[in-house]
Amino acid sequence: MRVLVIKTSSLGDVIHTLPALTDAARVYPDIRFDWVVEEPFAEIPAWHPNVERVIPVAVRRWRKHPLQARRSGEWRAFRHAMGDTDYDAVIDAQGLLKSAWLSRYARSPVHGLDRHSAREPVATLFYRHRHPVPWGRHAVRRVRELFAHALGYTLGEDADATGSYGIDRARLLASTPYQPDRSHPYLVFLHATTWPTKHWPESYWRTLAELASGHGWHVHLPWGNAAEGERAQRLAAGLQGVTVLPRLTLTDIAAEIAGAAAAVAVDTGLGHLAAALEVPTVSLFGPTNNGYTGAWGRRQLHLAADFPCSPCLKKHCEFKPTADDIRRFQLDLHPEQPPCFTRLPPERVWSVLETLLVQAGTA
Secondary structure: OEEEEEOOOOHHHHHHHHHHHHHHHHHOOOOEEEEEEEHHHOOOHHHOOOEEEEEEEOHHHHHHOHHHHHHHOHHHHHHHHHHOOOOOEEEEOOOOHHHHHHHOOOOOOEEEEOOOOOOOHHHHHHOOEEEOOOOOOOHHHHHHHHHHHHHOOOOHHHOOOOOOOOOOHHHHHHOOOOOOOOOOOEEEEEOOOOOHHHOOOHHHHHHHHHHHHHOOOEEEEOOOOHHHHHHHHHHHOOOOOEEEOOOOOHHHHHHHHHOOOEEEEEOOHHHHHHHHOOOOEEEEEOOOOHHHHOOOOOOEEEEEOOOOOOOOOOOOOOOOOOHHHHHHHOOOOOOOOOHHHHHOOHHHHHHHHHHHHHHHOOO
8 A cells, every 4th residue: 555645844743643654554564655745854754664755845935936946847846756656545634725735736536634624624625535533632643543534444442542653763863974972861952942932931941951960961952043053052151061062954853862861842843853752851831732732652741831821822922910910920020931931940840850860760
């Protein structure tokens, strides 16, 4: 059986799709997948042993420069790659208009969510087969259910159990020459994220780094752009054993995370990558809902802010604390700090992290 998967972005969403492939491979051991994915995340599908071909797209770039995409031949090459294989099924696991539009270039029947289940109901117009998957469940569970409907099997009683992302670590590590410094056990702090409200305060990260360093741990700080690199430098300044990593590829970062004793993460794609690699992780949630998009896997602990407006699911904080709120919650207000994160101080995070390290046998 050969199946085409369309799940283009984002980093966390792509990772959330991997367990569905593992489910399908248990039912159909000979199944092979091709995967359409945005080019920044094209490394990820190849880590799964049942993925045979990765078809990269650059929808964001093509939208900005459509003529250049045509002249370069990229668009033509993509259409050819989509149409050169007869698939047993095509699964749009994104549920957006952009992914549904891409699915029309495949020659085989397309499966997707029905109009009550998709994030953008108009996308369902492009599907021959539409499947109901209720809201209110974790994103990983929803994708697993969609695959089960599309490929004709049931998840069974373990539908909510922690399954396997199926990442072949040997395959992943063999694809990069990067070798983490393992001369000392280390922790990885995944401090970078997209929404302003999902950022744990920089002063909190600094205190956590001081606590880790004071307890003899080395801390590694990855980064992906100039702003993140500058923040990492500030967090590490003057602290023994706290290292700002060089700028790494996604596969290099995966190798770095895989070698860590544990990680601390905000709600970010790299936190989901840590979960997929089964690295013990403490994930911090302020405005987002860990029940729907929390790190899914073994040895994953979520700390969610206990605050009146959490989770607000907003990219910009609109909470205006009263004098009573400031007294009640002992708010330590800073310009870069969503008030909800005052409920997750670094001392509490460190205590939880120490417990996790003991449970994992790495303390």
